[in-house]
Amino acid sequence: MFNGRAAINYFTLSPVNADSFKNIINMLLKKEEIELLDNRYRALFINALSGFKNANLIATCDSKNNSNLAIFTSVFHIGSHPPLLGMIVRPHSVARHTLENILETKHYSINQVNEAIYQQAHQTSARYARQRSEFEAVALTEQWQPDFAAPFVAESHIQLGMELREHHHLTINNTDMIIGEITYINIEDDIVEEDGYVAIERIKSVVVSSLDSYHGTHLLSRLTYAKA
């Protein structure tokens, strides 16, 4: 396999850590070097640069109630009033079925991934046939609520029912952005504290680095509201 790093022309001694005893070498890439990277190398590399990502299972169904389940690491907070979350769907990915179902039914669910199910969650990224439900394929439990038009993942401790609000096609790289409103929340009561803080570290929610690396977390500290 082509080693993408061969394309990187120059390195520099970091002035950042000049006061440490360790000789730290930094990689410096500009636009030209980034463009020369091998595709698979670039995907792993660039996906780590924004930091850790959340892991959520998006559950949908089509108009005939065939269910679909896919892991996403691109869910992002847009606002809390109204409660809005965005997500990015890549073109031609297996997540395409998710997008088609959301546009068809206007409903989907977001289910936080925890340490007990992260391997099954990752497995949903395999390219299963359109007819095959990933719930069955990876052995996660499809759960329906009487008054919501998409399935949930029973093994998830935070289940969000979403209604589609906006769909933007991002022409810059041919991806789609979905904006949904949280209209249904099913959450374990004992992780919600008096002030509204949710201790998601206690339900062992995982984070993802790059494309395939899963991590647990531990609390450093809750900080007070910053004042000038």
Added chain:
Amino acid sequence: MFNGRAAINYFTLSPVNADSFKNIINMLLKKEEIELLDNRYRALFINALSGFKNANLIATCDSKNNSNLAIFTSVFHIGSHPPLLGMIVRPHSVARHTLENILETKHYSINQVNEAIYQQAHQTSARYARQRSEFEAVALTEQWQPDFAAPFVAESHIQLGMELREHHHLTINNTDMIIGEITYINIEDDIVEEDGYVAIERIKSVVVSSLDSYHGTHLLSRLTYAKA
């Protein structure tokens, strides 16, 4: 203070964990209950529902080279080819100066926050006067590169130089979405592995839950490419 939870009408026994011996109570909120939550409670609560968020310092300057630094937890990956990252800027927040500078100079930097500087990073969210540089206020080191039009944070181990590509105003909740291309990468060489994977856990990158809770991470495992 009004306890937002008083607005929540009903609870349910979770069928999710019916096989466990612990009696788990779930909170169930629909649109009506969510709307009744107290504002501060809702902000803490809703901000945790999408899972852990990355923590990045966005550094900018205005046309007179007055620098600005602000922590963001809404940076998200859009694509790796071209390498694009998005971020959400809330209306009337202290991050407003960041947005103004980006629109003015078309350049900004994204600097990953690690355990050594997360408290200083959090402090940048205080409401400093327009003229005051947060670099000085929180004692982080402003670093310039000869060929990039925005400052970097010297203490960060992954520094990204960004060029503005798109600006969308999201009318749905009056926020702004910025899309930028990574055109400059300065990263510690020894965390980049042969296949492009970046071991950001080794530079102790932090994650954030809700608005103010900081967490370290530990590797569970890297999984292989999922196949059907």
